[in-house]
Amino acid sequence: MRDFLELKDLSVNLEGNPIVKEVSLCLAEGQIGCLLGPSGCGKTTLLRAVAGFLQPIGGEVRIANCLVSDVTAVLPVEKRQVGMVFQDHALFPHLTVRNNIAFGLDSLSRKQKDRRIGQLAELLGISTHLDTYPHKLSGGQQQRVAVARAIAPSPRILLLDEPFASLDVLLREQIAREIRQVLRHEEITTLLVSHNQHEAFAMADVIGVMREGRLVQWSTAFDLYHEPATPYVADFVGEGVLLEGRIRDDRSVETCLGTLSDGSRHGFQAGASVRVLLRPDDVVLDDDSALTAEVAERLFRGANFLYSLILDNGSRVLSLVPSHHEHPVGTRIGIRIEPDHVVVFPENQVVPD
C-alpha cells in the first residue's frame, strides 16, 4: 500500500500563535486515521490545513503523492478533491437532501447523478428522505446526509471534524459503525478528529494522540492502550494508575504488588526508579490470593464494576471486575496482578494535570 495522505513536519499558526507543531504522519490508501486529543490541542486546525483552509508556516501536505500545501503555495480547497463533514453537519438548509448530495456532482450527467445519489442514499439508509429539507431530519439522519454529500464526488480524502459530537451518546457508536462500513465499501482514505476515544476506537485503523499541537503517538488503538508511548497517552486513552517501581533486571520490575514482567525488554538500567502503568484489566479478583486490598470506591458499569482499591502501602489501583462480584465499600478483597503488557516510564516523566 502506498502512502496516500502524507504530512511532513507540518506547522500551522493561527493569528501568529503556533497551533500545530511539526506533525508528521502517513495514511495508506483506504485507511481510516483519527486524531485524538482534548479540545484546543490543534487537531481541528490540522484538519483544516489538510483541507486547504489554512496555509502552513512549515512542512508540507501531500495527497496521492502530489504536493498540495507548503509554505509557498496552497492548492485552493475546491481543487483538492477533499470531502469534509463538519461537527454541526452544515447541511444547506435551502436545498433538499437530494440537492444537498448533488451539490458537488455538477460534472456528472443527470442520469449518472441520479444513480450516484440513489446508490449513496441506499448505502446510508436515507432513501426515503431524499425530497425533504434538512431541518425536518433528526440528528442521525442529518449526519448520514452530510456524509453522503461529502463522499458523493468520490473525494481523494475524506475529513471528518468531530463528526459524532452532536449526536446523542446512544446513537454515536451505531452511526460510527455504519459509517465505517460505508467508508470501507467506498475505499475512501479518511482522517477524522475526535476527543472521544470510544469514537476513535470504533472508527479508526490508526490513531494519533495530540497534545499542545504535537503528535505524541501514531499507532493502532490496541498499541495506544497497551503500549502508550508516554504517561500522557496512558492517561488520555483508557484508565489506569502509575505505580512506583524499581527495575530488577532487563525484563522485570519490582513493585509493591510483586515482580511484574511480560517477557519483553523494557530498556532501563537495573535499579532505576520507574513508574509502571497498571490498567484496570491487569488487576484480577482472586479470593484465594494472599494479596488483599480495601474497596475505596466502586462504579457500576452494567457488565462490570470498576473498583478503586487501596493497597496496604496506601497506593491506589483500579480493577475491572464482572458485575456478579459485588463487594461493598470498606470490605477487603483478594487480588492478583495479570499484566499482558508491562509499560514502564522513567520516574521523572509524570502525568500532567
Added chain:
Amino acid sequence: MIPVLVIVLCTLFSIPVLTLLTSLGASSDGVWQHLVDTLLLEYISESLLLMTGVGVLVLVLGVLPAWLVTMTRFPGSRLLELALVLPLAMPAYIIAYTYTGMLDVAGPVQSLIRDTFDLSYGEYWFPPIRSLGGAITMLGLVLYPYVYLLARTAFLEQSVCVLEVSRTLGASPRRTFTRVALPLARPAIVAGLSLVLMETLADYGTVQYFGISVFTTGIFRTWFGMGSETAAAQLSMVLLLFVLTLVILEQWSRQQARYHHTSNRYSALPRARLTGWRSITALLYCGLPVLAGFIIPVVQLILWAVETWALIDTSAFFTLFFNSLKLAGLTALLGMGLALFVAYGRRLFPTRPVRSGFRILGLGYAIPGTVIAVGVLIPFAWFDNTVDGFMRDNFDIATGLLLSGTLVAVVFAYLVRFLPVALNTIDAGLGKIKTSMDDAGRSMGLRPMQILHRVHMPMLKGSLLTAALLLFVDVLKELPATLILRPFNFNTLAIRTYELANQERLAEASSSALMIVLAGILPVIILSISISRSRPGNA
C-alpha cells in the same frame, strides 16, 4: 388589569385604520368615481414604477456591499462596514432638495457645464432630476441601508461551515456566494426589500417635490385640492392594500428565514483579503452609495448653511428647534413608556388577546404617515364637533378644537406610526432577560419590585435608551403627518425645510435640514454597532 389596558391601547391605536375602513361605505359625492375614471390608474402605475425602480436600485446598492464588507477585507472595508448605513440618517425629501439644488438648471453642475463648453440652456441634454428616475434615485440612495443591514445580518449569521463545505465540494468562492450564501440570505433580503417598498409607498416629501402622481400625493390632492375627505380616506384604503401585501411578504420572509438558520455554532469569519484591482473595485462599489447617499449631500448642506448663515433669523430658528425638540422628546418619552408597558404586559400575561394586541400595535410602521394623518383627523374632528355641539346646546359654551389641530393629534399619530420601533427594541431587550433569572432572583430572596430594580432595569437600560432615541429621530424626520395635523402656525425643522424648499429657497433650508440629518446619525451608528456585536465569535 394590565391585559385590559393593553387591549384598550390597541383599540385606541386602531382608530385611524378603522376610520378608513368605515369610509369605504361612505359617499364622496362623485369624487371617488371621478378618481377612478381619471387619476387612480395613474396613481397605481406610477407607484408600481416607483417601487420597481427603487426595488432594483436598493438590491444593487445593498446586497453585494453587504457581502463584501462581511466576508472580505480591503482598504477602508472596516470603515465602510459602518458608513454604508449612514444614508439611513438622510430623509428622502432632504436628499431630494439637495440634489435638486445641485443638479437643476440653475445649479452649480449645469452652470459649470454651460461655462466650460460655452453653451446656453437647451443646447445640451442633462438628465432631469425632477422626474420619476430622479425620485427612484433619491429614494434608492437613502433606503438601500435596509437591505444592506438585513443582508449583512444574514451573512454574519451564516455558519462558516456551510460556506466551507461548498468549497470542499468543488465550488469556487464566487459560486459559493451565488449558490449558497445568496439563497440562504434571500429571505432576509426580501424582508429588507419589503421594508424599503413600504417606505417608498409612505414617502411624501420627495414625490411631492418632484411632482409625481403616486398615492400619497394623490391623497393630499384629493383632500386639500378637491376637498373630499371621504375620497381621500378611500384612496388611503387602496394604498393600505398595497402596504398589506408588503407586510405579508415581509412576515412570510421572516418565517422562511428561520428555516434558513444554519447553525448555533460560530467560528470566526475567515475574511479574504482582496488585493490589486479587486480591492479597488470593491472600494469603489461600496464607497459609491455612501458618497452619493450621504457625503455629497451633507457637504452641500454644510456649504449652503455657511453661505446663508447671515440670513438666519436666530430667534425664529430657535423656536423651530424647540418645537421639534418638544414634539420628538414628548413622543419619545410617551412611546418608551407605552412600549415598556405593552412588552411587559405580554411577558406577564401571554394570553391570546394580549399577544394579538401586541402584534396589531406592531403593524403601525407599515402605515404611511399620510394615511395615519387622514385616519386621525377625521375621527378627532368628529369628536371635537360633537363635544362642541353638545356643550353649546346644553351649556352655551364653545369648546372649539380639543384634539384636532392640537399637539395631541400630532403626537397620537406619531405614536401609532412609530410605537412598533420602540416595541421591537424593548421586546428584544426583555427577551434577553430569561425567566430563570427572575427565578434565581426570587430564590435569593428578592421581592418582585427588587428584581425589577436590580435585575431588569440594569439589563433593559440600553434598550430603553435606544427605543427613545429611535423614536426621537423618527419624529424629527417625519413630514406628511406633521404637515396635516400640526396646530396652525406651529412649525418644526422638517416643516420649515419643506416650506423653504417649495419656495425654491433651497440654500436657506439647509440649516434646518442639517440639524435633522445630524440628529439622525446617532441612532444609525448605534444600530450598526449593535449588529456587528450580535454575532458570537466576531469580536
